[in-house]
Amino acid sequence: MGLDKILAISGKPGLYELKKQTRNGFVAESLTDGKKISVSLRHNVSLLSEIAIYTQTEEVPLAQVLEKVKEKENGAITSVNHKESKTVLANYFSEVLPDYDESRVYPSDIKKVIQWYNLLHSKGMTDFSVEEVSSEEE
Known part of the structure; x- marks a missing residue:
């Protein structure tokens, strides 16, 4: 399963x-506890495959950022907790994505990326490579 269903x-x-x-x-269905919920069209919903992180030159898709986290951690969970201080989170994220735009990527965004990576990792979803959807899969 890819990020297009998360x-x-x-x-x-x-x-x-x-x-x-x-x-x-x-x-x-929640990845945390497995409970199913009904979501109306009024809710603000984002597919992880559509989220991007700002850098100084472009927007990097979340899948690429998660892949860089995986490379940094050698496939393991992150070495920092999402509840760390802003400075620790910023330092960690600058190692993952050195040219991220500090004025547009907030500490709360970094927390989410770390938290999402660890949650996906715990569920065995560690293939963040971007897949092109073929007409057969649609």
Whole structure:
């Protein structure tokens, strides 16, 4: 499963897997506790495959950032906790993505990236390579 089925829902902690679409929204399953929830179209929902991190020159897709975290950690969970101080988080993130735009990438964004990476890693989702969707898969 790729990041195109993983959701971040505003106002809800953690990540969710898209299970099925309904007429008024969709059903998603929490990666944290496995509970299924119904999400209406009013919620602000982001696919992880559509999220990008600002750098000084471009926007880097989240999948590439997660892949860089994986490389830095040699495939293990992160060496820092998402609850560390802003300075520790900024130093860690600058090692992962040296040219990230510090004025547009907030500590809360860094916390989310670290937290999401560790959650996905704990669920065995460690292939963050960007896949091109072929017409057969659609």
